[in-house]
Amino acid sequence: xxxxxxxxxxxxxxxxxxxxxxxxxxxxxxxxxxxxxxxxxxxxxxxxxxxxxxxxxxxxxxxxxxxxxxxxxxxxxxxxxxxxxxxxxxxxxxxxxxxxxxxxxxxxxxxxxxxxxxxxxxxxxxxxxxxxxxxxxxxxxxxxxxxxxxxxxxxxxxxxxxxxxxxxxxxxxxxxxxxxxxxxxxxxxxxxxxxxxxxxxxxxxxxxxxxxxxxxxxxxxxxxxxxxxxxxxxxxxxxxxxxxxxxxxxxxxxxxxxxxxxxxxxxxxxxxxxxxxxxxxxx
Amino acid sequence: xxxxxxxxxxxxxxxxxxxxxxxxxxxxxxxxxxxxxxxxxxxxxxxxxxxxxxxxxxxxxxxxxxxxxxxxxxxxxxxxxxxxxxxxxxxxxxxxxxxxxxxxxxxxxxxxxxxxxxxxxxxxxxxxxxxxxxxxxxxxxxxxxxxxxxxxxxxxxxxxxxxxxxxxxxxxxxxxxxxxxxxxxxxxxxxxxxxxxxxxxxxxxxxxxxxxxxxxxxxxxxxxxxxxxxxxxxxxxxxxxxxxxxxxxxxxxxxxxxxxxxxxxxxxxxxxxxxxxxxxxx
Amino acid sequence: xxxxxxxxxxxxxxxxxxxxxxxxxxxxxxxxxxxxxxxxxxxxxxxxxxxxxxxxxxxxxxxxxxxxxxxxxxxxxxxxxxxxxxxxxxxxxxxxxxxxxxxxxxxxxxxxxxxxxxxxxxxxxxxxxxxxxxxxxxxxxxxxxxxxxxxxxxxxxxxxxxxxxxxxxxxxxxxxxxxxxxxxxxxxxxxxxxxxxxxxxxxxxxxxxxxxxxxxxxxxxxxxxxxxxxxxxxxxxxxxxxxxxxxxxxxxxxxxxxxxxxxxxxxxxxxxxxxxxxxxxxxxxxxxxxxxxxxxxxxxxxxxxxxxxxxxxxxxxxxxxxxxxxxxxxxxxxxx
Ligand SMILES: Nc1ncnc2c1ncn2[C@@H]1O[C@H](COP(=O)(O)OP(=O)(O)O)[C@@H](O)[C@H]1O
Ligand SMILES: [Mg+2]
Numbered sequence: 001x002x003x004x005x006x007x008x009x010x011x012x013x014x015x016x017x018x019x020x021x022x023x024x025x026x027x028x029x030x031x032x033x034x035x036x037x038x039x040x041x042x043x044x045x046x047x048x049x050x051x052x053x054x055x056x057x058x059x060x061x062x063x064x065x066x067x068x069x070x071x072x073x074x075x076x077x078x079x080x081x082x083x084x085x086x087x088x089x090x091x092x093x094x095x096x097x098x099x100x101x102x103x104x105x106x107x108x109x110x111x112x113x114x115x116x117x118x119x120x121x122x123x124x125x126x127x128x129x130x131x132x133x134x135x136x137x138x139x140x141x142x143x144x145x146x147x148x149x150x151x152x153x154x155x156x157x158x159x160x161x162x163x164x165x166x167x168x169x170x171x172x173x174x175x176x177x178x179x180x181x182x183x184x185x186x187x188x189x190x191x192x193x194x195x196x197x198x199x200x201x202x203x204x205x206x207x208x209x210x211x212x213x214x215x216x217x218x219x220x221x222x223x224x225x226x227x228x229x230x231x232x233x234x235x236x237x238x239x240x241x242x243x244x245x246x247x248x249x250x251x252x253x254x255x256x257x258x259x260x261x262x263x264x265x266x267x268x269x270x271x272x273x274x275x276x277x278x279x280x281x282x283x
Numbered sequence: 284x285x286x287x288x289x290x291x292x293x294x295x296x297x298x299x300x301x302x303x304x305x306x307x308x309x310x311x312x313x314x315x316x317x318x319x320x321x322x323x324x325x326x327x328x329x330x331x332x333x334x335x336x337x338x339x340x341x342x343x344x345x346x347x348x349x350x351x352x353x354x355x356x357x358x359x360x361x362x363x364x365x366x367x368x369x370x371x372x373x374x375x376x377x378x379x380x381x382x383x384x385x386x387x388x389x390x391x392x393x394x395x396x397x398x399x400x401x402x403x404x405x406x407x408x409x410x411x412x413x414x415x416x417x418x419x420x421x422x423x424x425x426x427x428x429x430x431x432x433x434x435x436x437x438x439x440x441x442x443x444x445x446x447x448x449x450x451x452x453x454x455x456x457x458x459x460x461x462x463x464x465x466x467x468x469x470x471x472x473x474x475x476x477x478x479x480x481x482x483x484x485x486x487x488x489x490x491x492x493x494x495x496x497x498x499x500x501x502x503x504x505x506x507x508x509x510x511x512x513x514x515x516x517x518x519x520x521x522x523x524x525x526x527x528x529x530x531x532x533x534x535x536x537x538x539x540x541x542x543x544x545x546x547x548x549x550x551x552x553x554x555x556x557x558x559x560x561x562x563x564x565x
Numbered sequence: 566x567x568x569x570x571x572x573x574x575x576x577x578x579x580x581x582x583x584x585x586x587x588x589x590x591x592x593x594x595x596x597x598x599x600x601x602x603x604x605x606x607x608x609x610x611x612x613x614x615x616x617x618x619x620x621x622x623x624x625x626x627x628x629x630x631x632x633x634x635x636x637x638x639x640x641x642x643x644x645x646x647x648x649x650x651x652x653x654x655x656x657x658x659x660x661x662x663x664x665x666x667x668x669x670x671x672x673x674x675x676x677x678x679x680x681x682x683x684x685x686x687x688x689x690x691x692x693x694x695x696x697x698x699x700x701x702x703x704x705x706x707x708x709x710x711x712x713x714x715x716x717x718x719x720x721x722x723x724x725x726x727x728x729x730x731x732x733x734x735x736x737x738x739x740x741x742x743x744x745x746x747x748x749x750x751x752x753x754x755x756x757x758x759x760x761x762x763x764x765x766x767x768x769x770x771x772x773x774x775x776x777x778x779x780x781x782x783x784x785x786x787x788x789x790x791x792x793x794x795x796x797x798x799x800x801x802x803x804x805x806x807x808x809x810x811x812x813x814x815x816x817x818x819x820x821x822x823x824x825x826x827x828x829x830x831x832x833x834x835x836x837x838x839x840x841x842x843x844x845x846x847x848x849x850x851x852x853x854x855x856x857x858x859x860x861x862x863x864x865x866x867x868x869x870x871x872x873x874x875x876x877x878x879x880x881x882x883x884x885x886x887x888x889x890x891x892x893x894x895x896x897x898x899x900x901x
Contacts, residue, residue: 120585123578123582123585124582124585124586124589126832126835126880133873136590136593136594136861136869136873137593138861139860139861139864139866139869140593140594213710216710216712216713219712220712220843223712223843223846223847224843224846224858224861224862225862226861226862239716243716243719243847246719246720246723246724246731247724250720250724253716253720254720257713257716257717257720260713261709261713261717264708264709264710264713265708265709268707268708268709269708272704272708334804334805335804335805336801336804336805339692361809364804364807364808364809365807366807367805367807368805368806368807368808369807371805372805373802373805375798375801375802377798380797380798380799381798381799381802382799383799383803383817383820383821384799384821385820385821385824385894386820394806394808394816395806395807395808398808398812399806399807399808443802
């Protein structure tokens with residue numbers, strides 16, 4: 001071992017706190033968006049188009065991170081964009097988690113025909129390109145926040161179901177379940193009171209990772225213009241615009257990209273950090 | 284003439300306790316030396332140190348391993364590897380895990396001859412086929428084309444023995460080569476090793492915890508306890524009267540190989556305590 | 566008989582899965598609330614228009630009847646006609662397929678080479694700073710998806726150091742002699758290396774975006790698998806033969822470590838192919854994925870159906886190939 005266990009733990013802790021810090025700050029920013037944003041995120045000013053960020057000559061102090069081609073404030077749009085990103089992350093993450101983990105738990109602990117059906121569905125789901133599937137769904141039900149969330153749930157429930165099913169199967173084979181059975185307790189009771197608490201840590205890790213995925217999916221759908229209306233501030237929409245004017249105004253791409261990058265990185269690092277925390281070997 | 288001479292070898296877990304403590308033992312050319320001791324005494328560790336396959340967690344602290352007049356521990360790693368590969372071989376303990384499952388027997392046996400000793404493929408193939416015949420494998424040509432999982436444990440051990448003799452090594456380390464086998468097969472394999480050794484005149488370091496086996500195949504033996512050699516004797520002298528109390532207890536504890544029903548006697552506790560004190564162990 | 570049985574069984578499950586995909590695609594499009602016909606038409610279309618189009622697409626029949634007609638058509642290679650392009654869907658889709666295949670395979674090649682090299686280096690230099698570095702780089706590569714890697718690469722090599730192309734598949738002003746749509750392959754066969762270079766310069770960044778996460782996964786899995794294999798008895802025995810550490814890893818450990826990695830890499834490769842959809846969009850690369858997004862924006866349902874089913878065929882095909890490779894490489898199955 002190059003590093004001692006204490007060193008590994010300290011680094012893991014730092015990683016956890018940094019990502020939790022960024023995400024906490026983001027939640028605050030989303031809640032306080034109207035107070036924090038220097039400008040109306042929708043207000044266009046065609047005479048102030050493509051102004052650079054504050055440290056570049058030609059900047060306007062009213063627009064700290066510059067403006068896009070329609071003269072909208074980049075900083076304000078990023079701040080308001082965090083609202084949609086976090087809403088989608090939270091709702092889609094939680095709903096996916098409940099449905100996927102629930103089915104996985106039933107399949108893994110109950111076995112029998114429930115397991116056969118759920119497993120077959122998981123197999124079929126694995127045969128879909130996820131991005132394509134979400135696009136298919138949105139093509140049919142039309143763009144919008146609801147569609148994004150539905151698309152994420154429909155695609156990603158298998159992530160939870162597969163892991164929780166395997167975990168519940170492993171738990172179901174353990175002695176404590178057998179002894180609870182012998183004690184005459186109902187299967188439902190055992191599943192909820194004994195097995196569920198034991199799969200909860202891994203579900204929490206998956207949930208954190210899922211929220212990161214949801215943020216990315218939202219950004220991708222905004223990027224291809226299939227999220228909410230194009231005027232509303234979304235990180236993906238800003239990135240899409242920035243991509244097309246990359247040679248004229250790099251800041252329109254760079255700032256939302258960095259924000260998105262840090263957010264996605266934080267969710268995944270938080271998930272990995274939690275995984276290490278729950279891992280008995282490291283604890 | 285001494286072929287292998289281990290001098291004051293001390294080996295320890297990195298940042299941990301010593302596993303071998305100032306071990307010395309000699310193997311003369313063509314001699315068979317037994318290395319006995321209870322499980323965990325460090326028998327395999329000596330073999331690994333000689334062959335240069337110590338686990339990464341383990342390091343040599345001091346001592347010499349002189350092979351044919353050259354101290355292996357002073358050689359650069361690559362040179363040591365090739366020298367050992369060309370002159371020594373290992374017969375491993377568990378034949379079921381000692382063959383590469385994804386490669387045919389033939390190339391597994393010929394590779395070292397071709398790649399390390401520079402033989403031609405044809406010569407190597409012929410040599411290996413002869414060896415398989417020598418270890419009494421029927422239809423060697425067929426076996427060479429098979430995969431390990433198609434062969435029984437006894438067959439695989441025969442192959443490993445043949446493979447060990449393939450490069451005409453001067454020294455073979457056999458690490459409990461019959462422990463993992465069925466009792467019925469054990470005797471055949473033992474006979475086979477002894478016969479091969481006699482025909483090829485190879486020096487053999489025979490690791491075992493079975494004194495009965497030692498009395499049959501070895502000329503001399505070293506008794507190991509907790510990483511220390513407590514007795515080094517000729518076989519005849521040893522069985523006539525071991526000098527060290529631990530050896531004596533070990534001998535008494537061994538069911539008479541002539542009479543397997545004589546029953547097992549444990550090493551007396553006071554002897555254990557005395558030896559522990561002597562080797563500086565707890 | 567072991568191998569044949571495995572193949573037959575796998576073909577059967579593949580067929581079942583594809584059937585499931587077809588059913589889902591069909592029903593998602595027809596049963597989900599919302600009238601696809603109304604969505605296809607421009608605003609202000611009359612009820613008469615809607616009724617005409619509904620009949621044209623057979624949507625006035627019962628759902629099972631529709632499925633029967635549609636399924637029979639699909640089995641005969643009739644995926645309908647694109648609404649926007651007014652061309653047979655199958656022909657359109659097949660014309661774009663080579664671009665996506667070339668991109669995916671190039672990405673896979675990069676991922677295998679980089680990931681494999683990282684795993685072998687990490688194993689050779691295990692428990693050193695180099696292995697630690699490889700682990701950290703892999704962790705980074707995995708925490709961010711291909712879409713973000715694509716954007717970062719665009720910034721780095723399209724703007725900061727503009728050395729690669731960041732949009733398109735080939736420079737349009739070039740004189741293209743191609744008769745197939747496998748441009749890269751054809752440029753190599755025709756020995757038009759100038760074109761090969763131009764194609765690669767366009768493909769490199771999108772391929773890298775797709776390859777980075779997969780390379781990290783390969784590195785992780787293969788290294789783990791190698792390290793476990795390195796402890797096995799036959800590897801230790803091989804060491805006593807005098808082989809170098811590199812050769813022990815390459816010849817003794819690698820063949821056995823590959824097998825468990827292979828299956829997982831197969832699944833991951835299908836994810837990579839799914840990723841081409843957004844990456845092609847990001848780099849304006851004219852492949853299937855880019856066409857899929859246009860089809861969605863234009864509400865071109867027949868085209869969307871065709872693309873989704875083709876992707877599903879590719880996915881299950883990759884999984885099938887991986888399983889067969891596994892069976893073929895595993896001596897235990899080969900000589901059951
Ligand atoms: N890879 C290893 N790491 C740490 N300790 C080891 C390792 N291999 C063996 N040991 C320890 O070294 C001692 C000697 O082991 P070994 O030589 O295998 O004994 P035996 O005489 O049974 O062959 C034992 O106490 C064992 O626990
Ligand atoms: Mg041993």
